[in-house]
Structures are given as C-alpha cells and as structure tokens.
Amino acid sequence: MTVNELTEKYGLSPVIVPEGEREIRGGYCGDLLSWVMGRAQQDNVWITIMSNMNIVAVASLSDVSAVVLAEGVSLEQSVIDTAAAKGVNILASEKGAFELAALIAPDV
Amino acid sequence: MTDSLTFHFDVDGENFVSAGQASVQVKKNLRELGFPPEIIRRVSIAMYEGEINMVIHAGGGTADVDVFEDRIVIVLSDHGPGIPDIDLAMQEGYSTATDNVRSLGFGAGMGLPNMKRYTDEMRIDSTVGKGTVITMCILCS
Ligand SMILES: Nc1ncnc2c1ncn2[C@@H]1O[C@H](COP(=O)(O)OP(=O)(O)OP(=O)(O)O)[C@@H](O)[C@H]1O
Ligand SMILES: [Mg+2]
Numbered sequence: 001m002t003v004n005e006l007t008e009k010y011g012l013s014p015v016i017v018p019e020g021e022r023e024i025r026g027g028y029c030g031d032l033l034s035w036v037m038g039r040a041q042q043d044n045v046w047i048t049i050m051s052n053m054n055i056v057a058v059a060s061l062s063d064v065s066a067v068v069l070a071e072g073v074s075l076e077q078s079v080i081d082t083a084a085a086k087g088v089n090i091l092a093s094e095k096g097a098f099e100l101a102a103l104i105a106p107d108v
Numbered sequence: 109m110t111d112s113l114t115f116h117f118d119v120d121g122e123n124f125v126s127a128g129q130a131s132v133q134v135k136k137n138l139r140e141l142g143f144p145p146e147i148i149r150r151v152s153i154a155m156y157e158g159e160i161n162m163v164i165h166a167g168g169g170t171a172d173v174d175v176f177e178d179r180i181v182i183v184l185s186d187h188g189p190g191i192p193d194i195d196l197a198m199q200e201g202y203s204t205a206t207d208n209v210r211s212l213g214f215g216a217g218m219g220l221p222n223m224k225r226y227t228d229e230m231r232i233d234s235t236v237g238k239g240t241v242i243t244m245c246i247l248c249s
Pocket of ligand 1: 035165166189215240
C-alpha cells in the first residue's frame with residue numbers, strides 16, 4: 001500500500017507528503033529515537049507521539065516510508081518545512097498509537 | 109592503497125534540535141556515489157547516533173568520513189568528559205542523559221549498541237577529562 005492510499009483509506013491528515021507514491025512495508029511504534037533507529041526497518045510506517053525536529057532526521061536516516069503522528073500531535077512549521085526539504089512524509093491522526101497500529105497492520 | 113573520498117564536518121555542540129546535519133549530508137553524498145540503500149542506512153544511523161552523542165554528552169566535536177570502494181570509515185572525535193566505563197556505556201539501556209535531552213526522545217541508552225550493531229568494526233578510545241574518539245568501519249563488498 002502506498003502512503004497516499006493509506007492516508008485516504010483511514011482518513012489520516014496529510015501534514016506534509018512530498019513522496020506520496022512511496023510503498024509501505026510493515027511498521028514500527030515508538031517514541032525513543034534510538035529504539036526506532038535500532039528496530040524500524042526500511043519502508044516501515046513509523047507511528048509516534050514525538051514532534052520535535054529530530055523525528056525528521058530519524059525518519060530520513062532510517063529510511064521509513066512515512067511518520068504517523070498519533071494522539072492529535074501537531075508540528076511546528078519549521079519541522080514541516082524541514083520534512084518537505086528532506087522528502088519525509090508525515091501524516092497525523094487523533095487516534096492513539098495502539099489503535100492506529102491495529103488499523104494499519106493488516107494493510108502493510 | 110586505493111584512493112578515497114574524504115568528508116570532514118565540525119559538529120556544533122550547542123544546538124541539539126538541529127543535530128544530525130553531518131549524517132544527513134553523508135547520506136546524500138553516498139546516495140550520489142551510488143552505494144546500496146542498506147549500506148547507506150547503516151552508515152547514516154551509526155554516524156547519527158555518534159553525532160548526537162557528541163552533541164548531548166560531549167559539547168560537540170568533529171566527524172571524518174573516508175569513503176573507499178570496499179569500505180566506509182567514520183571517525184568521531186570530541187574533547188568532552190570521556191567515558192569512564194566503556195563496557196557499562198555499551199550496555200543496552202545505560203544512559204546518563206538529562207531530563208531535557210530525554211524529553212526530545214533521546215536517552216534510551218541504545219545509541220552505542222546501535223552503532224555496534226550497524227557497523228562491522230567499532231573501536232572506542234576514551235580518556236576521562238580529555239575526550240573520546242570512536243572509529244567505525246562498514247564493509248561494502
Ligand atoms: N561522546 C561521548 N562522550 C561522553 N560520554 C558518552 C559519549 N557517547 C556516549 N557517552 C556515554 O555513554 C552513555 C550511553 O550512550 P548511548 O548512546 O548508548 O545512550 P544515550 O546517548 O544515553 O541514549 P540514546 O543514544 O539511546 O538516545 C551515555 O549516556 C553517556 O554517558
Ligand atoms: Mg546516544
């Protein structure tokens with residue numbers, strides 16, 4: 001499933017989606033950045049409640065397909081601008097991480 | 109000796125919100141050089157963990173990356189407090205990070221273990237009160 005298809009299917013908010021046709025394979029949930037870098041796989045969708053600038057670098061270097069912000073977390077404009085420049089897809093939802101993971105898992 | 113490409117970075121110790129710029133630049137360079145994505149990913153993450161450590165634990169430092177055809181060598185050097193017990197620091201979960209740093213999502217004590225896991229060789233030379241030099245090598249063949 002692509003990032004655009006995921007966004008559409010579950011009514012996620014596209015915060016910034018520079019590469020919407022990217023394919024998603026599997027996922028990882030977590031907020032501690034070194035756990036994410038150690039455990040998330042390339043092309044995963046990464047579900048988190050962290051919102052600071054470092055999530056852009058972590059998403060980019062770990063090469064995940066998209067970040068999904070849970071619990072209605074919002075981003076500062078500077079974070080959005082950096083994600084746009086680095087080609088990092090970010091989606092958002094009011095749902096919690098557990099619920100989001102359960103929803104998305106069968107599709108990816 | 110094969111020719112190598114060399115990249116040098118000064119890592120600013122003041123700003124840990126924008127930390128990681130050297131690693132992001134190296135990722136870009138390796139991609140342009142045509143390295144396989146999995147190699148780039150391992151290099152980027154190992155270097156980012158080391159770069160972040162220099163910023164949050166050592167007040168910044170320098171990063172030197174040597175790119176050979178068959179391997180990539182990363183040397184991270186700082187004049188921070190040093191690591192008193194390297195075996196302890198290498199354990200998963202061990203961290204001296206402050207609450208401030210933890211609130212940004214760091215401080216899980218997983219950085220050094222990740223660096224070890226994603227590289228083929230890693231050496232830590234550290235002297236308390238003087239600083240730390242970490243050398244990592246990733247084989248590409
Ligand atoms: N360059 C360094 N200078 C001084 N101490 C360091 C340095 N790098 C690591 N350390 C020490 O080793 C500990 C473990 O490092 P490690 O990267 O594994 O975890 P962390 O940085 O605390 O958390 P995480 O990397 O999971 O965000 C650190 O908490 C710190 O005490
Ligand atoms: Mg660390």
